[in-house]
Amino acid sequence: MWHDIFVPDIPTAEKAVRTVLVYLAVYLLLRLVGRRDLAQLNTMDLVVVLLLSNVVQDAVIGPDFSVTGGVIGAVVLMAADWAMVRVRTRWYWAWRLFEGRTNVLVRDGRYDRRTMWRLGVRKADVEQVVRRDGGSDVGDAKRVMLEPQGTLRVELHHAKRSATAGQIDALEERLSRIEDLLRERTGSGPGGGGEEGEEKGGRNGRR
Structure with missing residues (x-):
């Protein structure tokens, strides 16, 4: 045994x-x-x-x-x-x-049918990946590529790209800084507007 x-x-x-x-x-x-x-x-x-x-x-x-x-x-x-x-x-x-190399399956919203047929990729697979990455349909895709590792990668047109949570947070932070700078320059921020307020008050009093 x-x-x-x-x-x-x-x-x-x-x-x-x-x-x-x-x-x-x-x-x-x-x-x-x-x-x-x-x-x-x-x-x-x-x-x-x-x-x-x-x-x-x-x-x-x-x-x-x-x-x-x-x-x-x-x-x-x-x-x-x-x-x-x-x-x-x-x-x-x-x-x-x-x-191998990267193969382009969709270019400017149009399927490359010959390449898709050769690689055995279905339209349903491409459409699913486009929707997953924020597009509504294949027309929103600038390019859809099949990487050598077998992963489908999508590049959306600039107008169709959706912002990530991190990008939104960064934009809100930047807007907040711009608002603070504007308040400081116009004198409407905390503790600001003292001289301008006194000057306006004096004018109103003289009137």
Whole structure:
């Protein structure tokens, strides 16, 4: 029993090669087909991801059901992902090669249907992101872009941009300072207007 649990049925080197090859193959498939942010996955996307993990399972583990073999596969998988991240971070050409570039889906309120069809992005996804960022419809968007990480980013026309709570607070603070300066200059602030008030009172008294 202990032999079956802890002794791998295939060599460690073969296990590592299998894991790295499957990792690269799945990465390239997702890169070619197009990726979206996890929050934007629909039911069909989720089914594909679940089935994909089940399909490549045997290719990763091979004829090995030992705990040690599973741990080795997990360690190799995490190490491959760590190395991939470091390579993309260090060299820009590697980032462009593995991550791709930003794709514009909407420009000046008009859909780029060819790009959306190629990337598998629906109009409903774009409209939802535009409304989430403060627009009423796609016509309010200057550009909608699909980032390499799969995130949809919206740039609204200047007149359609909504202010954040922090911007409103900063504007109110600035207006308050302007009002204080105006009161000081006109002499209507606290303790102000003494000489002007006396002068006006003297004029009224002489009249």
